[in-house]
Amino acid sequence: MRRSRPARTLLTALAALTALSTTACSNTREPKDDEPPRTPRDRPTTSRSAPQPPSSSPADGTDVGACTDGNCEITVTEPVTIRFPAPGDAGRATLSVTKVGPNEIEYEVKSGNNRSSGGARGPGQGCLTYLRDHGSGNSCGTVDPTRPSPQPGAVVIQAATGTDGTALLHIVSP
Numbered sequence: 001m002r003r004s005r006p007a008r009t010l011l012t013a014l015a016a017l018t019a020l021s022t023t024a025c026s027n028t029r030e031p032k033d034d035e036p037p038r039t040p041r042d043r044p045t046t047s048r049s050a051p052q053p054p055s056s057s058p059a060d061g062t063d064v065g066a067c068t069d070g071n072c073e074i075t076v077t078e079p080v081t082i083r084f085p086a087p088g089d090a091g092r093a094t095l096s097v098t099k100v101g102p103n104e105i106e107y108e109v110k111s112g113n114n115r116s117s118g119g120a121r122g123p124g125q126g127c128l129t130y131l132r133d134h135g136s137g138n139s140c141g142t143v144d145p146t147r148p149s150p151q152p153g154a155v156v157i158q159a160a161t162g163t164d165g166t167a168l169l170h171i172v173s174p
Contacts (some may be wrong), residue, residue: 001130002071002098004007006122007113007132012162012172015024019132029141030043036096036164039106044138056093058073058074058075058102058168059072059073060073060074061074061075062074062075062076064076064080064082065137066172067082067084067095067097068083068084069079069084069170069173070080070084070085070155070171070173071170071171071172071173072170072171073170074167074168074169075099075101075162075166075168075169076097076149076166076167076168076169077165077167078100078167079097079099079100080093080096080097081094081096081100082094082096082097082169082171083095084155084171084173085155085173086111086112086131086155087111087131087132087133087135087153087154087155087173087174088132088133088153089119089133090111090112090114090133091111091112093109093110093131093155094109094110094111094113095107095109095157096108096110096168096169097159097167097169100165100166100167101162101165102162102163102165103121103122103123103161103162104119104120104121104161104167105119105120105126105127105159105160105161106118106119106155107119107154107157107159109126109129109136109157111129111131111136114131114134114135114136115136116129116131116136116137117138118138118140118159119140120140120143120159120160120161121161122139122161123161123163124143124145124160124161125140125142125143125160125161126140126141126142126143126145126158126159126160126161126167127139127140127143127158127159128140128143128148128156128157129156129158129159130151130154130155130156131154131155131156131157132154133153143158143160145160145168147170147172148170148172149172150172150173151172151174152172152174153174155168155171155172155173155174156170157170157171157172158170158172158174
């Protein structure tokens, strides 16, 4: 079947227009002659990295005495006892770290008649304890080793394991 010249011209123009619109709508771009080609590795990502182990230089170092006001960030390498203000009218609370080792921590918190204990094993693991005037609660698992946020009416205790036999403790009072 033979087409007339205007029909062939129209088909050629439509084919060119289709090619141009496909190229214009494409998400890929061709590199310039002086530019190396982009690879998937060059593209920015939005993934989050895994929690890092405790830093070797926390804000208050290793001074357990820095925690007596209820706000500190320290590294511990052995069992310690820390006393700090309890929430509400409960007087003083006691945090007793009972075990510290590579990727391991165990502790107990007492405040008035309330007791709570926590323990974690493994890289990037830890526990959060929320100590309130009339009770407490724990949550253990993967933790972000940065300082937890203060909570109204609660003292927040975070204990994170360290690969080098240390543990990072945060005590945060409102």
